[in-house]
Every structure is written in C-alpha cells, then in structure tokens.
Amino acid sequence: MQKERYTILLIDDEKINLVVLRALLQKEGYAIVSALSGREGVELARQERPDLILLDVVMPGEDGFEVCRILKQDPLTHAIPVIFITALSDSRSKIKGLSVGGLDYISKPFEKEEVFMRVRNILRLNYSLQRIIEEQAVRLKQVRDAQQAILVNPEEIPGARFSVHFKPLLDAGGDFYDVFAVTDNVWDYFVADISGHDLAASFTTSALKALVRYNSSQVLTVEEYMTIINRVLQSLLTPEQHIAAAYVRLNRNTMRLSVVNAANPPLLLLPGQGEPVWLQGNSDALGAFAGGVFVGQEFAVAENDRLFMYSDGIIEHSRTARTREQGGVDLLRAALATRGFPLTSAVPEIARMLFPRERPAEDDLLLLGVDI
Numbered sequence: 001m002q003k004e005r006y007t008i009l010l011i012d013d014e015k016i017n018l019v020v021l022r023a024l025l026q027k028e029g030y031a032i033v034s035a036l037s038g039r040e041g042v043e044l045a046r047q048e049r050p051d052l053i054l055l056d057v058v059m060p061g062e063d064g065f066e067v068c069r070i071l072k073q074d075p076l077t078h079a080i081p082v083i084f085i086t087a088l089s090d091s092r093s094k095i096k097g098l099s100v101g102g103l104d105y106i107s108k109p110f111e112k113e114e115v116f117m118r119v120r121n122i123l124r125l126n127y128s129l130q131r132i133i134e135e136q137a138v139r140l141k142q143v144r145d146a147q148q149a150i151l152v153n154p155e156e157i158p159g160a161r162f163s164v165h166f167k168p169l170l171d172a173g174g175d176f177y178d179v180f181a182v183t184d185n186v187w188d189y190f191v192a193d194i195s196g197h198d199l200a201a202s203f204t205t206s207a208l209k210a211l212v213r214y215n216s217s218q219v220l221t222v223e224e225y226m227t228i229i230n231r232v233l234q235s236l237l238t239p240e241q242h243i244a245a246a247y248v249r250l251n252r253n254t255m256r257l258s259v260v261n262a263a264n265p266p267l268l269l270l271p272g273q274g275e276p277v278w279l280q281g282n283s284d285a286l287g288a289f290a291g292g293v294f295v296g297q298e299f300a301v302a303e304n305d306r307l308f309m310y311s312d313g314i315i316e317h318s319r320t321a322r323t324r325e326q327g328g329v330d331l332l333r334a335a336l337a338t339r340g341f342p343l344t345s346a347v348p349e350i351a352r353m354l355f356p357r358e359r360p361a362e363d364d365l366l367l368l369g370v371d372i
Contacts, residue, residue: 006123007048010034011041011067012056012085017108021054021085024115038067045077052123054106057086057097065100072101081122152179154344160187161371163343165351168364175311175364176205182218185252191264191368192245192286193311207236208243222249222258226283226294233287243286246309250301250372257299257307257372262286265312265324270335272304278328305372306343308335308350313365318354330354343371 008030010018018034025032033048035041038059045053053071057064064084071077084097087108094105103125104118154163160179168175174194182188190212194205215228226247233243246264250257261267263285266278279299284292301307308331315327334353338346347369355365
C-alpha cells in the first residue's frame, strides 16, 4: 500500500542548510524532522523511523561517516536509506561513504533539481525493495502455514499418546515429524531433519510426509520401509541434500518397539523402572546413498516407559552443550527431572530447561515424547 506521506530526517550542524533543505522538500510534500548533531540525529532516527536520512559528512564530534556506521549497526535504523550531504568531491570520500552504508550523495551548494531527483530515486528504490520484502514475507508465511498444516497435533490422535515441541529456526523449517496409526494399537512415529534451513528444505517436508504415509504398511518391516523411502528420495533430493531420520513402530499389543535410526541422534528410552537406554544410530542417512543400509532393532517395553525422539538441534545447542555428548547429558537430566510429570507437561518443560528464554535457538528444535 502506498504511503500517504514520506518522512525525511535532516542531520546537519549548519542551520542554514537545514532551513534550505526543509523549504525545498516541504514544497514537495515531504514531512521533515531535523537534528543539528550526529548524536541527536541518531536518537531522532530511532524515535521517528524516517523513510530517508540526509546526512552531512563534515560535522563536529561524530562525522557523517561515523553516524552512518552507528545507524547501520542498530536493528531499529539499519534499513533506513542514507544520502550524504557533502562539499567533498574526491573519490576516496565517496567510496568511504558507500562502504559504511550510504546510498548516494547530494553536493553542496544545493541544486534544487538534483536534490529532488536523488531523494525521489532513493525513495522509489526503497519502496520497490519494501514491496519485494512484503511479497516474500507473504509467500514465506504461506509456506510456513502449509508446513504447519501437515503436522499432526497430539489432540487429534489421543491414542498415539505423544506430545511434541517444534520450533523452526526460520518461518519454515527443515525438521519434520509425523505420527499415525498402522492398525489397532500399532503406531508409527517418524522424525526427520532435512539438511539445510532454506525454502528447499521446507518444501521437501510435504513430499516426505506423503512418502512416509504412502509406504506405511503392517506387512513391511521397518528395514523394508526405510529402504523403499530411501530409493524414492534418490529421485527427489538434490545431490547436496540428505535426511537424518528416526522411524519407530510401537506395537502396544506385543509391547515391542521396532526402531531404525538413520543417522539421527540416539533416541532416549526412559523406563518406568530401571536405567535409561540410548538407542544409537545404526543406519545411513536417507537419500545419501542409493544402496543405503538400514538396520532395524527391537526392544521390549513396558507400560510406564517413555520414549524421546528429537533432531540434533536439541543436543547441539542446549543450555551448556559444547559437544553432542554434553547435550545428551542435558537432555537426560531434563528427562529424569520431569519423570513424574504428565507427558503434555514434561515435553515443554524439558524444552524450557534446555533452552531458557534468554538463549535464542541456533537450529530447528524438535522434541517428540511418547508414553508407551
């Protein structure tokens, strides 16, 4: 949507320059705010968030180059375009101005047409850039919404007895999970981490969900299931892509757990009684090799056991993690500390313990807990 009126901030220690520029630009319909020093200009820029800054180069205290550098380092003002006002004509000064983030120059003494042209050109350029950013934000939101729509919620299938904490690093992430029934009291749980954090990774998730659901069958072993998915992925993924994944089939009739860990971090089985068990990776990443090897493991489980599946962001960037091993220790401590909690409380509490609010995530975060 077109703005009704653009605001321009003038920063110049010479009052006469401010008066001249204000008179010129106000006649063109621009709203003007002004400052007589770099320090005052920086504060005004933070408060007013103008559409454009005209900045004098030669000023006492911080010169225009330093003021521009400060503006470009501040998240509140870094996107505001800057045009330098200067009587300097040497190429070295102009290169310095461009290197600190300036977009153009207006020469002293002012030529009315030059001022109008340069101001109009920069505002037009910035308007076009903002339109592109807004359009991309809308598209990215659509991708994010589509990705969220294909993720199943625990409330939708209470019989699966799972809870999940999923926080993509970007609006649309490369981590993925799915939970679905194979037959009565037999459930499949799948977590995956697609290499990369770009849109290509997020687009792959929808194809992966379809692939996971389509090939699920009670007559296939977990090894056969992953082998088929791997072969199909060979034609879908780029040579640079691969998928770390863990696939679990829980048969509550026989109380058996069948697992294929395809280059995913080890799963954590927390028995109701006894010592925790790490279910280590034993298979190739999906999509990495045409002849990938996938080895299934089986475990006996009991009624009060609990299983945790997760992506590597959970253990590589937790509160104290310097190594994956230390991250695993953090996860185990948090899981043990929440052993008596209902699963719906335990999973978010573990995530909070591993990633306190003051520590931003550095990767997609996916933690899925299952009550056996």
